[in-house]
Amino acid sequence: MTPPLAGGKRLLAAGVVGLVLSSCVVAVMVVVSLLPADSRHCGPFGCLGVFQQLVDIWDIGRWVAIVLAWPLLRAVGVRPAWLVALLAVPVLLVTWWVAGASRIDVQLALTFCGGLIAYPVAAWAAARVLRLR
Structure with missing residues (x-):
């Protein structure tokens, strides 16, 4: 068990977790886009099946990333991890x-950096709510 982090280290660790989670979703999307496409979904304008798969991965992956945030935040020492994970959802x-x-x-940048923004903001808010240093 890692000891809880204080101050700026908490914000930095939360940002790293957010970046890792966003990167994992984007990495899965890239890997799927590189897989050979099913020829029955391909036509003269490209492969619609691959685009639909990427949309599905984004829709599902972002919610999976939210669920995985709590154990990752806890593993790196951001306390209280459950509150930070919960406060990050509205952001x-x-x-x-x-x-x-x-x-x-802008959409791609926000997609990739959304966790990098949300989790430090949530860690800061959780510290203010609980009056942590």
Whole structure:
């Protein structure tokens, strides 16, 4: 069991966890896009099956990442991990909403960096709620 982190180290560790979670979802999307496409879903404009798979991975993967946040935050020493994971959800939802209404370059950046934004904000808020140093 790792000891709880204090101050800036807590925020840094939470940011790393958020970046790792987002990176894992993006990595799975990249791997799936590199797999050979099923020829029955391919036509003159590309393979629609691959695009649908990527959308499905994003839709499912982001929720899986939220569930995996608690054990990862706890493993790196962010305490209370459950509160940080819980407080990150509204920040992530707003980030995803903004990403959905943005241009594709902003959408990709927010998709990749959403966890990097949400988990440090949640760690800071949890520290304020519990009056941690």
